[in-house]
Each structure stands twice: as structure tokens, then as C-alpha cells.
Amino acid sequence: MVPVSNTKYLPVSTSPLEQIIAACRRRDRKAQRQLYERFAPQMYALCRRYVQDEQVAEDLVAEGFYKALTRLDQYDGRGSFEGWLRRIFVNEALMHLRKHKIEWQAPEEVPDTWLSARPAAESALAAQEILSLLDELPPGYRAVFNLYAIEGYKHREIAELLGISINTSKSQLLLARKRLQALLAQRYGYKRDNPQP
């Protein structure tokens, strides 16, 4: 008896996420809910980092998921789904900020000592406190800091996304860091290191 390979009869291996996405494309409400529950906590936190108002962050989450769920065909499955989703939410947040005209703070002198600081209280800082610190920043600082430090965008990309110059992006980042370090020093005993001459 000749053994028959059953390879071709095996079902295509798909991860649970791929199955959920496929079902969402068929507008399966249960799958849409699953997808939402899986990613809403990250996306809500992302939106909340850009906007201080909880209500606005909720609206951004609803809008972002609506766009994602109605445009799933545009996700070709090659990159990370979460990365694709994050871009949608970052765009939503930026669109909101653009509509509410950010006031860009004028560049000012930033002492080098601030830029070389080390976070002495790093381990003591909880994730939740990150939000409270970001909330202290003006919208312009916060947007640029989020995009550069957390999302990993380059200044050139940030300048395009926000319709500002590269220099403005750089200065907002420096000012954001300076403000955050001051806040860390004030709240958590964050220490500054003076650079070696």
C-alpha cells in the first residue's frame, strides 16, 4: 500500500489573529468585538498620550477602530497588524491636534546639563505615572515627544506629519525633555548629571 501524503489536505495554518481579521472582513460582529478587545487597551493608551481629555481619547478610539474595521482590506497581512493599527491611531490623534491648532513654543536655550541627565528614579516610575507626566506638557511638546521618543518617527517625518519645520520639531523635543526632567526631579527626585568637561 502506498502511503498517501496528506500534506495538501491540511488546513492552512492561521494564527488566531489572522482568523479574527478574516472574520472581521466578513463583518462578523463577534470577531470585530474580539479585535477591539484585543487592541483597544493599547490604542486607548496611545490616544491618551496625545490628548489630555479622556472623552476626546475615547472618541479617537471609536473613530480609529471604525476606520480600521472598515478598511481592513487595505491591510495586506505582510507587516505587523498592530503596527498598521497604530499608524491609524497616531494619524487620528494628529488629525485632532491639527484641527485644534497647536501653539508651538518658541525655542529657547536648553542647557547641555539637561541633555545629559540620567534617570536615577527610573525603576520607581510606574507606567501610569507616564501619563500624568505627559499631561503636564503643552500639546506641541507632547505630540513631538510622543512621535519621536515613543513611536520612533524621525524629525523629517514629524515635520511632515505636523506641518512644521524640522527645527521646530527638534526644539519642541528638547523643550519637552527639559520639562519632563524638571518634573521628574520635582516629583521623584530625578537627578541630573553634569557632563564631564
Next chain:
Amino acid sequence: MTHPIDDLFRKEASKLHRMPPERVWRKLAARLDRRGAPAVRWAVAASLLALVVAAGFYALSRQRLQRPLAQVGSWEELATEPVATDRSPYRAWALYASEAPRRAQAYLESRRLLLRTEAVRSRVQVGEGGTIRAAAQLVGLWESEQAVLLLHQRGAAVMAWIVEAARLKPLFRIEGNLFVFEGTQPPLATRLHYDEQADGFVELGATWMGEVTLRFHPQANEWQLRCRRHTAWYDELSKQLGPGKLRGERAEWRFRKGSF
């Protein structure tokens, strides 16, 4: 080398997860339900198109590009000092609230009121005992109970109001010749241009909700409709008008004048 502050926040931000309240899902599900209903979808598409077409027809039929939206009533020399300042325009307008709302009357009656109000506002600028020369112009009619009034000194808009039957709302902000109505979120804007010959303002186009703009290009004799891509507006418009010419984040359609 990354900055220590960046490292700290990146590391902690990745741990930050918060489930939004249940109402967010309910809102999203309701919106997805609405999208799923083909009849509703077509109704939305049809009404959106009707809005665009109506705006085009409205502007074209009134030939607003060639002449003022409404004639300037008359110029008035207003002494600034004698104007009473203790009357709220809202209270004054309430006098008319009991009457049936009629646009023409709203315009005529409010004109005097506007001039008085503006005279008060301009006093600081022109100095005690000075005069300003001002006129009110009807620049738009919204629905049957609202009129948009613009007060200007020759060539320069100084104040715009939306007039409702019961009150005057100073809801406009003026940036150059762009009038931004702040009663909507995002604001709705109308672009006006001062026509020296006609001695009044003419409308050059409109922006809806910050997403769709309609402008007329007199030299090309064309209307230009532009819309941000990746918006519900674009989804609906492209169904009716085709994908349009794609330019970066925007799509564009052009129509010959009168071809709507």
C-alpha cells in the same frame, strides 16, 4: 544613542494599557450597524451629493461670484460717543423673538442693532467723539430662520453674526477674508472677497467640516471640489464622482461652471 528620558518613557509607555469604557464599543458598534445598512448608506451618499450639488447650484444661481451676496444697505456715519452701551444685543434682539421668523425682517431689524453694537466696539479704536463709516451686509441664509450678517467698514470686515429668530450669536471669527463659523466642530469656513466695484463681499467658496472645500476659479471657469482622502467624506464622494485626481492626502474633482 538614544536619550535616557526617551528610553524611560518608551519602556514605560509600552506597558500602559487601559480598556476604554464600554460606551466606546457601543458607539462603535452602532456606527458599524449604520454602515451595514445599504439603504441608509445610499441615503447618506445621496444627501451628501445633494448638499454639494445644492451648494453649487445655490452659488451659481445667485451668480455670487460676480456681484455681492446682497446689496450693502447704505453707509452710515456713526458717531461713537453717543451710543448707549448698557443694552445687551441679546436682550435687544429678544424684542423680535416673539414675531414669526422672517429672514428679510431679521436682516433689516438686526442691521441697526449691529451698527450700534459695532460703533460701541470701535470707539476705542477711533477715539472719543470719532465716527466710523459702516454698513451691514447679508452674506448668507441658512435654513429659514437664520441669516448670516457681516458688518464692514469699506473693504474690511469687522464683525460677523449669525442671526436667529431669538438671538444674535457672535459665532464668527474673522481671519483675513476667511470667516470661520465656530458653532461646528471642526469649524466651518466661508471665504469671502471684497469686490471694490460692487462695494461688498462676494463668496469664493466654502469649507465643510474642515474636510471638503469648494472653490470657484474664475479664470478657468471651473469649480474645484477638494476632499481629504481617508475620510468618510471621500468614501461617499468617490462613490458618486469617481476616485478624482489624487494629490497626496487630497482628492480633487473639477467641474465646468454650470455642469453640476
